[in-house]
Amino acid sequence: MITIAWRQRLADNGQATGVCVILLALVCLGLLRYDNFGSAYNLSSFLNYNAMFVLISLGMCLVIITGGIDLSVGTVAALSSVTAAYASPLGLVPALLAGLATGLAAGLVNALMITRLHIPPFIATLASLLAAKGTALIISGNQTVPVDWASGFTRLGMESIGGLLPWSFAITLVVGAGLWWLLEQRPIGRTMLAVGDNEEAAHLMGLPARKAKTLAYLISGGCAGLSGVFLASGFGAGQPLEGLGWELTAIAAVVVGGTLLTGGKGSLVATLIGALMLGLIFNLLNFENGLGTFNLSAYWQMVIRGAFLFVVIAIQVQITRTRNSG
């Protein structure tokens, strides 16, 4: 009986379990094969760099759960990095708020286009992708925007707690916990899932469907904004040209985490692990290049990441199938 309950739980969380196992396997591989893989420096720089991707993946996860998509996250992050850089002389908090507000504004525009004008999410957010990119280039004059180092803004993206846990990642974890609470514990989170599963039913049940969708895009925009703040802070400059293809990385992380692209089902925890796993592959490939046995170009790294993504998803489909037939 206990075994059955345990197996049921495992099967229900098959996706999360699957990515977790693969993540651990990759970590073990890294620890065994490369000398400095387990060093505090590698850990903190890995977490610091990937905080940006984890953030946008979490926001993307909520949007996908409602049955939508947000293609604008990458360029919104780039735009936010520019506004945060411009605000950096005012201090850390104002810069952070400036970036966050930029992201939230973009999210609000997306939400309005989708819930009021009934533009399909794919098209609406594609439009904001282009608009955000253009705006970033205009206000930055097609140049990186240096931040004010004296104001302490760069501490956010360059310093760690105890040399291990970067501030950026710590903040990401707090945001993630808040989102988890919202999704799993608050009625509005349940409504997001219901909307993605069967929007008509959610509407007829009298659930605040429009509010739930609006909130999802706002959160996704906010996450992209925050990720832009980390970008500017970590690289010491607003980066108007960054963020290309980030949305695809985020979607990949969400999918690897077992969230249904059709909505209605998904896990923030698995998304977090998925985003870390995708980052870890880059990290490992960099170490492999460092060994000098063979040298992989960035293009080959992309191919390997693609192949890896394919394998992970194929495995997960198998797990899900076993569950449904068993």
Place this chain on the structure above:
Amino acid sequence: MTALIDMRDIHKRFGGTVALDGASLTIAPGEVHALIGQNGAGKSTLIKVLTGVYALTSGEILLDGQPITFSGPRRAQQAGVATIYQELNLVPLRSVTENMMMGFEPLHWWGGIDWPRAHRRARSVLGELGVDIDVRRPLSEYSTAIQQLVAIGRAVSQRVKLVIMDEPTSSLDEREVARLFEVIRLLKSQGTSVLFVSHFLEELYAVCDCATIMRNGATVEQRTLSETPRLELVASMLGRAAADIQASGTTSFRDLSIDADETLLEVEDLATTKGLRQASLEVRQGEMVGLGGLLGAGRSEVARALFGLDRATQGEMRLAGRAYAPRHTRDAIAAGVALLSEDRKVEGIIPGMSVRENMTLPLLGSLSRRGVIQRRRERELAEHFIEALQIKTASMEQPIGQLSGGNQQKVLLARWLATHPRLLILDEPTRGVDIGAKREIQRIVQDYQARGGAVLMISSEFEELAEGAQRVVIMHEGHATRVLDNPGLTEDALVTAIATAQHDRGDGDRHDDGAPPQAAPLPDHQETAP
């Protein structure tokens, strides 16, 4: 006493189509009120106006004597009107508890959902309905009947003044219906009104106080049920004189004894991966064989196995004397087997496509010449069946989703008839279909039988089985337990047989080789359409 709900002179237009044309409805507090009418009479539209899904074009709604407009379903719920819709409107991937509590979740003081309390409440409400399930599992893991009961549980668990039930019994078995009626009586005793929509007259008389009859988007009259004979009610609904119906009723009885000796289908000790344990049956040409039993007895599983959806693990099927082992629905169709499935919304129709396209989709291969669809032949075919089956549609280009349930079912029937099947399997063909359309569907099936077609019919309506089938095979827990022969088959005999069904637990004459039968070359049965 002020009426709880008073809808006056309601009009509703969708573009150029008039859906409601002077409808009215008055429900007293604590009253169980039936809303009846044929498909397309405007019942569902009236309900959606009442629940705020549609805004009305003109008219007035009074709640407790006060004029009110519901801007959406949420407002209606807050005002105390809960609804169980005909097409199950739930979120299948979420848990049973969530489906029942969503929008009314019990919260902790700090704002989180109090899951233990939510689960307890869901369990206790379902307990009253006689359902004992793990409420934490996703809803999709449970049967349609359980889902229906969950929808009912959701509505009755809210403190409401009026519960609207649109065909709540269409997927419930008798025991569950009885339980639902107890709940309705409980609601009534608590002063809650119930608006009950159903095609089953027995149910209306069993539980309702009075009835509002609708025809063509307007309210015809309101009657007290205890003072209205059934025939008058049906007559009023159909807009005909009672005497006419009686006359046509007597002529519809047929001589069911046919001298069919050509056996078309033989199934022996069939077992499948999906719950069928040991089923044997036989269908002869021109014959209708019924499958009787409770929900989950394995009736649909027989259909699935015959249509190549589930694999046989044991036993044998023979079609027209040749071994038959479909591995895929394609094999079944090629062998001349057709299945009209239970859930037409999910498995049958493509709502956005036209009547013509829905009818000819599986036939396009035979309608094509050198890979090009011959539009003229396609149109002729569609015209032929719309005419022959009297499908009520504006034109063959109307999206099928806009048709009433009965007419959608006829289009699906036409789709299969056009393939000239040798065996037609019908799974609850008249569910959710009004009396008029039901009779027509039965007539179409009889014509098909008269031309030598064989029918295997699954129906939860004993009357339908007793009237139409030459033989009824009783199923119980995946076993075929008994065969009842017609003539001599009555509804009572069927009920008794199903209620007392028990399969022989010994495995007396099971085949020694447990291997599935070898696939035999399938007979070439691809014919062209008329």
